[in-house]
Amino acid sequence: MNPLAIVPLVLSLGATSSDLGQWTIYSERGNEEVYRLVVALLPVAQRDLERQLGLALRGHPAIVLSGSTESFRRSTPGVDHRHTLGVAFPEQEVIYLNCQRIEQEPYESFAVTLRHELSHLIVGEVARRGNRRVPLWFDEGVAVWTSGKLPFYDTGAFARAVAASTLPPLSDLEDAFPLDPTDRGMAYEQGESVVRFIARQGGDEAIRRILRGAADGLEFDAAVKGATGMDLATLERRWLAEVRPRWPWLSWALNAFTLFGIMSLLAVFAFGVYCHRRRQKFREWDLEEGLDECRGRPWWH
Numbered sequence: 008m009n010p011l012a013i014v015p016l017v018l019s020l021g022a023t024s025s026d027l028g029q030w031t032i033y034s035e036r037g038n039e040e041v042y043r044l045v046v047a048l049l050p051v052a053q054r055d056l057e058r059q060l061g062l063a064l065r066g067h068p069a070i071v072l073s074g075s076t077e078s079f080r081r082s083t084p085g086v087d088h089r090h091t092l093g094v095a096f097p098e099q100e101v102i103y104l105n106c107q108r109i110e111q112e113p114y115e116s117f118a119v120t121l122r123h124e125l126s127h128l129i130v131g132e133v134a135r136r137g138n139r140r141v142p143l144w145f146d147e148g149v150a151v152w153t154s155g156k157l158p159f160y161d162t163g164a165f166a167r168a169v170a171a172s173t174l175p176p177l178s179d180l181e182d183a184f185p186l187d188p189t190d191r192g193m194a195y196e197q198g199e200s201v202v203r204f205i206a207r208q209g210g211d212e213a214i215r216r217i218l219r220g221a222a223d224g225l226e227f228d229a230a231v232k233g234a235t236g237m238d239l240a241t242l243e244r245r246w247l248a249e250v251r252p253r254w255p256w257l258s259w260a261l262n263a264f265t266l267f268g269i270m271s272l273l274a275v276f277a278f279g280v281y282c283h284r285r286r287q288k289f290r291e292w293d294l295e296e297g298l299d300e301c302r303g304r305p306w307w308h
Contacts, residue, residue: 022034022035022036022071023036027046027049028050029064029066029067029068030049030069031067031069031070032045032069032070032072033069033072034071034072035072035073035074035106036074038074038106040110041072041106041117044114044117045070045072045104048118049070049121049125052118052122053129056122056125056126057129059153059211060129060130060149060214060218061214061216062129062132062215062218062222063132064128064129065132065135066135068100068101068102068128069101070101070102070103070104071101071102071104072104072106073103073105073106073107074106074107075106075107076088076105076107079104079105079106087191089188090159090160091105092104092108092109092116092120092157093105093120093123093124095124095125095127095128095131097128097130098131098134102121102124102125102128104121104124119154119155119156119157120157122150122154123150123151123154124150126149126150126153126154127150130149130150130218132222133218133222136223137221139221139226140227141218142177142180142182143180143181143198144177144180144194144198144201145198145201145202145227147195147198148195148198148199148201148202148203149202149214151195151199151202152203152206152214156195156199159192160188160189160191160192160195160196162192164189164192164193164196165192165193165196165197165200168193170251172251174197175194175197177197177201177239177243180194180197180198200250201246202214204245204246205234208235209235213234213235214234216230216233216234217231217234218230227239
């Protein structure tokens, strides 16, 4: 689908359009602040990501600035909108941004969101050039690795799952992430963790070689093996061996409780100690009363 197909929709909502290099920006009225941020950050972010990923974004991509959460939802059907500031459609080369939500978040959240969605469009060059797609866990892992993360999910859940050996295999995360918020957050953490493992083993160049290999038409498994010397199964096994803690159950216990939970447990423990000491004191008093009674009686009784 050509991104220009969205023009009738955004113009019907009273939007204006402007060009920024190879980009076209469509903006509903009232989004001037977010528009200025896009103009300031987009060229720098694109140069940085293209250099880091080793792929250049081609074509004529577009950004749509939705003025309200409702118009953002209408423009992006089928997306989990609970924590979404933006969403990318690489096949269409379009990024949609929820300006109403963005204006309520810190500046850092917008910067992370813009880079994250732009990463998806650049990784989308793999499919456009080589007719290959990368697994979702790798795509999202690269986006988080290059852009940072937003605190929308419980990151401790991933550590607990690692310690308990309950993470799903990567093959379960190739096409879709779970809908459950906790499981979905763990999928993002898992993808980023594997991508960081690859980068630690072979440097950023390993990530670039995987993407370039797939863009040249290699199957993803072959691209991974060519860049790392490991097939996917070996890669996953070695990654798990690295991230699993030496004392898994101790790690699980430390990650299982929040600060509030730990304080609650300490409070329960302190109350138990108090009750134990109180019962012990009562027994001592009973014993002393019994001895006093014995002292006041004749010995022959």
